[in-house]
Amino acid sequence: METSVNYPIPGVVYPSRARAEAALASGAWIAATVGDALRATARRHPQRLVFIGEDRSLDLAGFDEATERLGAGLLALGLAPGDRAIFQLGTTVETATALVACFKAGIVPVCSLPQHREVEIGQLTQQSGARGYFVQADFGSSFDLPVFAESMMARHPSLEHLVIVRGERAGASSLQTLIDGMPLDEARERLSQVRPGLSDVLSFQLSGGTTGVPKIIPRFHAEYLGHSSGWMRRYRIDADSRLIWSLPLMHNAGQLYALIPTVLTGTSVVLMSKVDIPRMLDLIGQHQVTHALSIGPIAPQLMAYPDIARHDLSSLRLFSTMSRADTLEAHLGVPCSNLYGITEGLLLGSPADAPADARHRTQGRSGCDDDEIRLLEPGSERPVPEGQIGELCFRGPSSLTGYFSNPEANAQSFTSDGFYRTGDLVTARRVGDALHYAFEGRLRDNVNRGGEKIGCEEVESHVSQHPAVADAKLVAMPDPFYGEKGCIFIIPRPGMQAPDVQALGRFLVERGLARFKCPERVVEVEAFPLTRVGKVDKPAMKRHIADVLEQEGKP
Template identity: 25%
Template sequence: MLSANRQPTLWQRIDARCQQTPDKIFLRDEHGKCLTFANYHAATERYASWLQSLGIGCNSRVAWQLPTNLQSVIVAAALCRLGAVQVPILPFLREREVGFICQQSRVDLLLLPGVWGGFDYAEMGEALLQHNANLRLQVMPADSAIDGVDGLAEYIAPAAPEHVSWIFYTSGTTSDPKGARHCDDAILSTAFGMVAALELCGEDVVPMVFPFTHIGGVVWLASLVLCGGEALLLERFSEDKFASMAAAGISVAGAGTTFIQAYLKVQRQQPEQPLFPRLRCATGGGSTKPPQLHAQVKTELGGVGMVSGYGMTECPIATMGTVRDPDDRLAATEGRAMPGMLVKIVNADGERLNAGEQGEICLKGPHLCLGYIDGELDKTAFDSEGYLRSGDLGVLDSDGWLTVTGRLKDVIIRKGENISAKKVEDAIASHPVVAEVTVVGVPDDERGELACAVIVLRAGCEGFDLGELANYCLQQGLLKQECPERIKFVDEIPRNASGKVVKQRLLSLLTA
């Protein structure tokens, strides 16, 4: 039962959807196995019963570091069914980070695969037990070995909307991971906004190309439950899976710049044959996009183009475009604030700036986390009005459209002058032979830092020298001092599984 001020929880939404469209396919894995909503509900109850037999119940804290497959999506719902507090962990994190997360979040049970992706998670788990006496470990058995028991506890929804149900950790590309406490209401509010912006419906098929343990994975779970759509689950993202994605009837392709660029690369190899014939739009978020990407998607992949949003672990999808927005807005902005969300731009002193002025992006509203596990972080992360200081730079125009211009920490300081890495990246990304680019500040005795452009070329294209690059950047409107002073061509730019460039790793390679 719900109290008068309580909206349905994620489990109650799942339960309702499974009753509304029980025979509709909900989940499909890369091997062709499918689950209808009715199948999903039955599996969830079975897994919940099994977890209950392991001592898991309401408010138990359960971390899970599982691949993006049918079992992980079932586990998430089963833990919702039991009222547990979930701590999803990104698969690429290892012993130091996983141990830190389990200690800080006071995890009762850690669910791991055995060996996956060439890494022995079970062995890592055993090592963690030596340093955390309160932690229990469970290597996930095969689905056929999951036995339910009689007496599954009745589901009781928490009375308070701000009840913590999730602890999501940042990926830690620039600093140690931070645990953000979230409630179901934040996840569902974000999902409602995304369903409306993308006009998602039961006919849509969406590939889960990034780790399901990312907050975006759970938001997509909620979104597809709300609209009755279908998810295609991919354990690892690779070009050899695009044919199966097309066969599944992908209609909304995500989920960020690096994924979209991979689609474009393959589409250019077969220009006469649409890669995804049913594509309505591509989605972005989690990393910045070059302004020409929207037109490339619309022209080459099809649909309305690139519909991106802005958010982070602490506040998923604060702003987002819609499938009905004009091309110039879709190309250059991350949309406008989603329903209920507030966005402001402030200077270094925290003072609100006017439209058109660049400053730090600050966020407030129903999608925002309830704070960090480490309460000390809240003191500097939130301002006196309750806004989260994002650490990102941006501009709001007079109509509320947000353009992200870079990171506060992603500024190259050359001879005391600040250079925006993103501004340089956007200029180079428009070059016809450039497939991907990132710009990194490299230490230099004379200048303090210099800008190094790390470039992946389009297939079959030849590179250029530093002088040619500088001339092109000047033509794109960069100042002379903003032009890169070093260039490196690579086959691949290092990214984490969420698609974000890991600049610290890249910097280490450049300075080795």
């Protein structure tokens, strides 16, 4: 297949032809689009069960057919290849169907979250120029996503087509109705006219950042297939494996780990709409799950769960987590390994048969032999000696080619020879003959709440608009379940008191900030601590709140 771009999107920095051809030659990219990969897998294993949901399941033939009919239905609705669509969907079989239907039709999902509100959806819509909007009608009980979507469409005229998933609403299209109303033969004929190139955009993923403007990361068909395939090799995942996923399917990790393996090989995936530890463990035994992964609060909750022994985990070959794999392995009694992943294109991990030093004391190594990794002195391009902490920088077949329509961020994000600067501090450690990488901390100003990156600058900007707040600084505080939560230090206006957590949360949500970004502790201060050169000393604030929590008996 040609590496050409058949549906160009202004503002996308595409991989060069030389890069694409080299990646295809080495096997780091797979010479297919996601749609064609699924069609081929479905022909080989039509009856294989691929998605096991809480209320329905799909085999490969049914998944391929549903995505064909929905993809063609979206084109008939008025969307076109190259159009973008906001996605606010949970982790369900319907979400997997909607994503792959868009991939087949050349429609580009903007992978936002159901928890995002006016601020995030407004910015993403303006940046992406989205014409489509998918929302889940039954996501949670306290917030009406279809009503919210209608309000956003009224504010943003580019949004023309609303698709309701797992429900119906007057004036909008129902996902199921679009599927049912499109005959399969007609769908296949219509989609045969849509031919994305290997370097066409597959999806718009989001980067966690330090500012209030989400950065959009284009991912590409052949590149994304190859990236997922490399992760599968690293973890020994194949067609006979069975995975479980309970975190957002919109996340890069969810799609690389749980969605694309079904497309490539027909790997079965158990989908959970929310984290429920006893239920997860029951499902692992019931469905003989072989691989589980956590990028957020799952591992800490598992370690706090006292009844592991009553669950059958004999099928589980590997549980991967962001950190503390040694503790989790001792608790579960199954092999566990640390991992590292960044949406900009690097995945590190270790398989179950790797040495304990690799699995427990590092985040592993890349599944792609073409990836180049350097550890540099922060703020420079000087490599650090092996064994010393440096900023993790990388380039490779799946590494970011450029944020979408963001030349300023692109100018700051790469070294002079094209290595992406992660802002993460790691140490290179040799295990056997290979270098592995151990996460040590971050340079950038954000809070990593269970895998969701919260930009401190964004939250501070909103908090500072509160009438009682003169200034505010957000820092990460340790949390046993989420790893980190946000603690806001507030200097109140003269004669006023800082709002408490509940009042501040109400204020921020009313401003349109996602609830998960709201600070979960407020500390009122007269002044912020300063460094010797007069800058605000956030490390001192972090130490302060960590000491307070320790005194309170909260780890």
